[in-house]
Amino acid sequence: MAEIRIRNTNERITGEQNVKAFLDKQEVLYEHWNAAKLPAELQEKFVLTDDEKAQILSTFDAEIRDLANRRGYRTWDVIALSDATPNLDELLKKFEQVHTHTEDEVRAITAGKGIFIIKGSDDVGYFDVELEAGDVISVPENKPHFFTLMENRQIVAVRLFIETEGWIAHPFEDPTFQKA
Template structure:
């Protein structure tokens, strides 16, 4: 179940406000300029190739490209048996921004986007069926957990793909990681 935990950025140890209701999550994020939607997924083989995934969701990808000017789409997938999982996890754990919207549609699995919005941090535990679009310039980070298991479609306006500008702030280290929030969400 998708979970939104809202933390006080100045007092991250305080108990967060938590909701698991998709409509409320969408409303709260939309009020802050973040797109969040639940989309139906289609059955695909566990070993589906990226080309097959992109073809299966070609209509949705075309719609997003037309709406927002995205130029490219790709698939990122990670499993617990990946020998570089720790390196991949660390790459996204520090607060950063992008010069374009960061769009992810979760075809399977889960991960947490932390959005640093003013005096609050919105931790969105995305799961299969979730589409999130983090607006350009938004301070955020992503935690896939120590045993990552997800497949996402990503869309970009920059053909180079994922390019981050790290803020140098250490707020990400002060908030609960995936392991702590995952346990709380069950």
């Protein structure tokens, strides 16, 4: 279940309803899917074949299509990152820069853990959303954020897009942002 840490105060928000209520106020969509429906052999697998990625998409097809229909997403795929990913540290450096997009950034976590760092309202500032299997988040277009892995450095996620070529990051310079 997702947890939130507000960086300015170190306050933690836990519990699905509390997390959802906080993220709603920050205009960030949060949902939870049943990660246990994924076949057991894929629940802790972080190097995937194309067939295994297709199996993940098939397993969550109803949830993906429901979200896509509600939010206008037209295409989706699966991303898997772990220490086995070539050039993982270089990829993470690219991810770990505050940026925006001209469409939502959506992740449905099916295995592992990840964290979105998001710029909230002026009274909140930056906050971390720690995600695990079953958590679904949509950071709205033009909202400054970035994504990275947590200490286990393993994640599998379904990504949904409006634009069929995927999203493009636009750097967001913010002197108030401080790395944790």
